[in-house]
Every structure is written in structure tokens, then in C-alpha cells.
Amino acid sequence: MRKFAKALALLLVVGAASPVFAGDAKPFTDANEINLLDLLPPPPANDSAQMKAELGEILTIQVTRTPEMSARAVADAEENIWRFSDVIDNPKFTKENLPKFSAFFDRIVETEGAVVDPAKDVWKRPRPHLYSDLVKPIVPLSKSGSYPSGHTTLGTLMGVVLSNMVPEKRDLIMARAWEYGHNRIVGGIHYPTDIEAGRISGVVIAQTIMTHDDYKTEYEAAKAELRTVLGL
Template sequence: MSVSPACRVRLAAPVLALALAACSGPALRVPSPAPDKAVGYLPAAAIPDSLQLLPAPPAAGSPGEALDLGVSHEALALRGSARWQQAARDADLSFPNGAGQFACALGVAIDAQHTPHLYTLLERSRIDASAATKAAKRQYRRARPFLRNQQAVCTPGDLDDLRQSGSYPSGHSAIGWAWALTLSEIAPERADALIARGRNYGESRLVCNVHWQSDVLAGRFMGAATVARLHDDPAFRADLAAARSEIAAARAAGQAPANDCAAEAAVLQVRPASAL
């Protein structure tokens, strides 16, 4: 075994053996640590219990089901439209993409570099709001609209997951409403735009043909319940306070959203006429 001149040093036997191994063999690669996975703020015991808080979904033949069917019929008329395409974009809650869903309503670009506390707040509260819907989803396992009407959804790549997940309540609606309430508290001057975005974010699930109207309403309820619990969490409150400062700094620096906000606002005016 040949050793490079740089390694020909007088070392004690154990150290020499290690040096020879390092110089004559390939360099050892230290594995990179796995990226941290986001977790919610709330412990399991503090997650609002949707099974206790929500009524059962509308029964067959009830006025509630009639409303669900009527709104779904109106939503189906939007297939293939610009509103349908917006619903597909709204479906993406993966981060970093999900962080920008309310950027136009807020009037500020949201990303991990410039608004790290706000980014973290949205990512972690998303997990809590989603968790708040799980108990009722598992209990009722309500069939989604596309399984009943046999029509397309706006995100066909999600079909396998959607078939296995109960429709009631809507997790996306819970998350969107939780974000709308939280961001309105951080930026009260944008509250009307943010609350409207929370509403039409849930309506995107109607347009996408993956949720009923009653799913969306129940999702909003669970989103609000989640925000109420989050205010008791010190880490959430700390991120909330820091996010206020970040937004003020971002506005001063002119960090506008990259999206075409005028186009988004126009398309979000389109909605199923009977949606609540």
C-alpha cells in the first residue's frame, strides 16, 4: 500500500494506522443530517376534538343534503375555467408553496428567508388545524362529491389520497380559516381581504369537486376552534409577535408578492352562487 509523502510522519502505531487508512482509502463522507420536519404547536391533548364539537354531516334526504347537492351542482359548472385552475393552485398546502397562498391578501411576500417567523407560524398552525379535523373524518368517512357525481376533480394526482380520506369536515377549509383569522390579527389593516381569502379558499374545495358545502362550513368552525387553542401556546404567541415586526419590515422594504394579485382577485370573485 503506497502512502503519499504528506502522510509519512512519525506517529504512534495506533495513530499511524488511522492516518494510513485516511490517506490511502477514499474519503469518508459524513451523512448530512435529515432536515427538521415541522410539527404543530399544540400537544395532542390540546387539539380541538371535531367529533365532540361538530354535529354529524347532513343525513340523506335532509335539507342540509339538498343544499350540499345544489351547491355542488353550481360548482360543477366551473370545471375547466380560470376559477377551476385557481382551485387547483389553492389545493397545494405543501411548503414552501403553501406559505404564499395568502400573500396577495396580506400584500406581502411570505418566505422562509424574509419572514421566517411568519413562515413558521403558517406551517405549524397548518398542522394543528388539519389535526383538528381528523376525529370526525375517521368517524363519519363521508364520501366526497366526485365519488357520488362521478365527475372530475381539479387535482387528479390526489385522487388516491382523497378516496381514502373522509370528506367531513374539510381540512383545507380549516387551515384556510385558521390562517385568515391569524393573519387578520397580525395585519388588521388587511383584515377584510384576509377574511375574504379565507372564505374563498374554502370555496375552492367546492369548485374542485372534493368537498360539500357542509364540509367547508364545518372546516371553518374547526379552524376557529384551533386558533382559540393556539392563543394559549407561548411559542405560537412568540411567533405571532415576531411576525408582526417581519410584516412591517417587509412592507417598508417593498417585498410585494410575486403573484399576479389583480388576476387572482378577479378570478376569486367567481363562486358557486349558493355557497355560504
């Protein structure tokens, strides 16, 4: 699946359709339109060699992660667009300065859950700390299914959309989105294949909602506001 994830990563440069303002934070789509059970392979079986290998990766990171890596992983437990503040690198990149942009990304956040949660409930992959008591997470615990990673799906989805708004920083934004997903492994709360599946899911969700009229309208207003406020 890693090769598949890398291939889909090439799609991240896709340009956004013309996309204003989200009033209510309701998802742009849900599992009725994007059924991840049809899109993704099932997670590795609990007794499989791959599961044991992935556990080994988590345990290796657990004993080699630096304080700086740990701090980033803990901070990235938040699920919002403001985690990209470091790469946008502009003091005006705040919720208060960007009400349309903020409301638009509230809908993006809701979209991730509407698509991913039903699949998690079916696959019910145990989180690493529930699979092995050797795993000591440093981020908030969750008993929801581990596969695919919702955080990674959201980080990838936000990265694709934000990089379309600010193409001048596309590489930095997408690198940050990739780190956001990887930090779920660093935090001890997800397996590598959860992250790979989340990246695939994020790209597919982005490509799908770009065709929706409400997305197009709200995207354009959010993008215009962002670029004006940032002086781009």
C-alpha cells in the same frame, strides 16, 4: 349550521394574544384538546335530502364555473400561507425573506391536521366524487373523509392569524380565507357543509392556540419579522 358559521365568523375580529420562532413544525394543539366530535354536528346522512341538495350545488357549480374560477380552485389546492400573497400584495412576502414567519406557519399547517384528521377518520363522509360519479373534480383527489374540510379549516385558521398580524388588511385577508374554502366546492372535492364545519373548526383552533405560551412567543416574533419586512 350556516347560521352558526355566520355567528362564529364574527369572532374573527378577535385580537391575538401577545404572541417567536418555531424550530420544529409540530402542532400547537391536537384532537386531545380540541375534539371536533364534541364541537360539530355529524355530517348529513348519505341518503338524506340535504346530501342530495348539496350534491346538486356541486353539480351546478361544475357546469357554471369559469376558467378563472377553475384556475383559482386548482391553485388553492396548495396548503400554505403563501396563497395569501395576492392580498398581501408585496414582493417581499416570500419564504426566503420571512424565515421565522414561515416556520411559524409550518406549525399552523401541522395543527390543522392534528385536530381535523381524527374527526375525519370517525365520520368518514365520502368525497363527492366517491358518492356520485357525476362529480368530476378538477383538483387532486383524496379518499380521506370529506367532513370537515381540512383545507377550509386551515384557510380560516391562517386567515385569522394573518389578519391579526396585518389588521390593516383584515377584510381582504378574511375574504381570501373564505374564498380558499369555497374553492374546495368549486374544485368538486367538498360539500358546502364540509366548508361550514371547516370555518367553525378554524376559528375554534385559532382561539384555542392563542392561549398557549409557545404560540404567543412564536407569534410575536413572526409578526415582528413580517411587519418589518413589509415596511408596516
